[in-house]
Amino acid sequence: MSGNHLFDLIQSHMPVNPAAARFCEMTDGRVYTYQDVLDVSGRFANVLVSRGVKPGDRVAVQVPKSIEALMLYLGAVRAGAIFLPLNTAYTRNEIAYFLKDAEPTLFVADPKRADEMREVASECGVPQFETLGVWRKPAADETDADTGGTLAAAGLAASPDFTDVPRTKDDLAAILYTSGTTGRSKGAMLSHECLASNAEALVEHWRFTRDDVLIHALPIFHVHGLFVATHGALLNGSKMIWLSKFDPRAVVARLPDATIFMGVPTLYVRLLAEPALTREACRHMRVFISGSAPLLIETFNAFRERTGHTILERYGMSETSMLTSNPCEAKDGERRGGTVGFPLPGVGLRVRDDKGHPVRAGEIGGIEVKGPNVFKGYWRMPDKTAEEFTTDLWFKTGDVGKIDADGYVTIVGRNKDLIISGGYNVYPAEIEGFLNELPGVDESAVIGVPHADFGEAVVAVVVARPGATLDAGTLTAALKSKIANFKVPKEMFIVAELPRNAMGKVQKNLLREQHKGLFVG
Numbered sequence: 001m002s003g004n005h006l007f008d009l010i011q012s013h014m015p016v017n018p019a020a021a022r023f024c025e026m027t028d029g030r031v032y033t034y035q036d037v038l039d040v041s042g043r044f045a046n047v048l049v050s051r052g053v054k055p056g057d058r059v060a061v062q063v064p065k066s067i068e069a070l071m072l073y074l075g076a077v078r079a080g081a082i083f084l085p086l087n088t089a090y091t092r093n094e095i096a097y098f099l100k101d102a103e104p105t106l107f108v109a110d111p112k113r114a115d116e117m118r119e120v121a122s123e124c125g126v127p128q129f130e131t132l133g134v135w136r137k138p139a140a141d142e143t144d145a146d147t148g149g150t151l152a153a154a155g156l157a158a159s160p161d162f163t164d165v166p167r168t169k170d171d172l173a174a175i176l177y178t179s180g181t182t183g184r185s186k187g188a189m190l191s192h193e194c195l196a197s198n199a200e201a202l203v204e205h206w207r208f209t210r211d212d213v214l215i216h217a218l219p220i221f222h223v224h225g226l227f228v229a230t231h232g233a234l235l236n237g238s239k240m241i242w243l244s245k246f247d248p249r250a251v252v253a254r255l256p257d258a259t260i261f262m263g264v265p266t267l268y269v270r271l272l273a274e275p276a277l278t279r280e281a282c283r284h285m286r287v288f289i290s291g292s293a294p295l296l297i298e299t300f301n302a303f304r305e306r307t308g309h310t311i312l313e314r315y316g317m318s319e320t321s322m323l324t325s326n327p328c329e330a331k332d333g334e335r336r337g338g339t340v341g342f343p344l345p346g347v348g349l350r351v352r353d354d355k356g357h358p359v360r361a362g363e364i365g366g367i368e369v370k371g372p373n374v375f376k377g378y379w380r381m382p383d384k385t386a387e388e389f390t391t392d393l394w395f396k397t398g399d400v401g402k403i404d405a406d407g408y409v410t411i412v413g414r415n416k417d418l419i420i421s422g423g424y425n426v427y428p429a430e431i432e433g434f435l436n437e438l439p440g441v442d443e444s445a446v447i448g449v450p451h452a453d454f455g456e457a458v459v460a461v462v463v464a465r466p467g468a469t470l471d472a473g474t475l476t477a478a479l480k481s482k483i484a485n486f487k488v489p490k491e492m493f494i495v496a497e498l499p500r501n502a503m504g505k506v507q508k509n510l511l512r513e514q515h516k517g518l519f520v521g
């Protein structure tokens with residue numbers, strides 16, 4: 001075995017003179033060249049090895065967005081480790097679950113939450129703990145909480161030279177946790193090949209060139225911001241404008257310097273609220289890409305009218321990276337609003353009915369996929385993995401859709417009880433589990449309703465135990481201490497009983513209908 005499958009691919013696309021080629025411009029004026037990418041990821045790889053991280057070990061990371069956090073991902077890949085990024089909104093309680101389940105060798109946390117997270121790491125038996133903020137030396141009067149953290153300090157002291165640990169295409173590069181319908185999060189195991197093959201397909205399909213400039217405004221603990229966006233730039237030797245968080249005004253201000261933008265639909269809704277978003281501001285833009293949640297046709301049309309650009313919608317999942325995309329160039333077809341385009345090269349996509357039989361073109365059924373981009377199963381959950389694949393090894397996405405006669409794929413719904421809010425997934429079963437454990441709660445139903453900004457919003461309908469009196473504010477506060485803010489219901493209703501059908505099943509459709517106007521119009 002020789003070479004590191006994913007990092008070799010990235011290196012093969014390095015500009016000839018990496019020290020002269022810009023990889024990233026930050027809002028604080030800092031610039032990373034491609035040489036910095038090699039050096040800083042090499043330094044981190046050395047630090048990981050010095051902390052006892054061995055090939056196949058997990059490195060769990062919950063840190064604020066920074067270019068250093070991205071370099072840590074690359075360092076982990078180079079060291080042969082499995083990168084495990086975690087949403088910065090996760091509470092102590094949620095982090096403890098991931099640490100116990102994944103058993104990482106190292107947990108890297110936000111310097112500002114160092115005390116709390118060091119304790120969690122220790123309780124979960126994680127051998128090594130570090131912190132990471134931004135890459136800079138602390139000033140003499142700064143405390144650790146304000147500096148780059150212990151990992152940045154160790155990186156500054158480490159050598160940039162690193163001999164990449166050999167990894168085959170089937171070795172794991174990352175684990176992404178996705179919540180489950182049973183309430184238990186599952187770790188999707190992504191191999192070097194899953195990530196590499198998808199990155200290559202996208203660079204080709206979206207016609208990336210060296211001259212492209214990508215505005216990066218997404219978080220980097222999900223497929224969209226971590227892999228789709230950054231691999232695009234890396235395999236292309238091109239530049240990113242790096243925003244530490246999405247700020248519509250900052251994005252519009254940088255549009256004239258950019259050619260590509262990627263966002264979840266909420267980002268497009270918020271961009272449209274900026275009067276400075278004009279054709280003139282977008283004059284150098286090549287493509288606006290949307291995904292992670294359905295893009296409303298109203299947003300698609302309004303964006304085209306305002307900017308002259310037709311948003312390219314694509315479809316993907318944590319388990320599979322990107323699956324389909326609308327065409328990039330007119331010669332390949334129109335970018336059709338309301339559809340997610342065609343399967344990417346190398347990706348198989350089929351639609352099956354409830355019994356597993358093929359459906360005709362235009363008929364609706366469950367979407368199943370196959371290809372080198374598909375994950376290797378759920379971490380330490382062989383039974384769950386087996387359930388999600390068909391006997392001929394196609395992955396059942398849980399999305400419901402159709403393939404029209406001309407090949408365009410449309411997603412019409414989901415047969416998994418999932419809410420997608422602002423591009424984040426929320427599984428009702430998980431929230432109901434927490435709610436039902438709160439004092440005085442008999443039962444609950446969590447639903448998604450249309451939301452003008454987030455696409456869908458989480459709403460809870462709760463029944464009190466006989467004799468108990470519930471207060472929505474108290475329940476919400478209790479939830480906030482246990483789960484990430486984006487999962488906490490935006491509205492909570494206390495009711496006498498939940499609507500049920502003759503079989504005794506809660507009729508969530510009636511609740512959705514009843515509350516559908518809460519956050520729209």
Ligand code: MLC
Pocket residue numbers: 218219222223224225246264266267291292293315316317318421422423424454485486487
């Ligand atoms: C923040 N809040 C959310 C939320 N984001 N609530 C519901 N849904 C969300 N997505 C909470 C905040 O904690 C706050 O709570 C309140 O809502 C208002 O927050 P805000 O200031 O409006 O939020 P902001 O910080 O601006 O974040 C919104 C956002 C962010 C849209 C920029 O959610 C975001 O970056 N989303 C992108 C997610 C993403 O990258 N998904 C890709 C998944 S990959 P309070 O209580 O404090 O008021 C994937 C595969 C694929 O799906 O195909 O790509």
Ligand code: AMP
Pocket residue numbers: 178223290291292293294295313314315316317318319340397398399411414420423424425
């Ligand atoms: P995640 O588990 O966060 O990776 O979310 C994956 C899910 O997001 C998919 O199974 C789809 O339900 C949804 N999704 C992603 N892209 C789109 C899209 N363009 N349109 C509709 N749904 C999407």
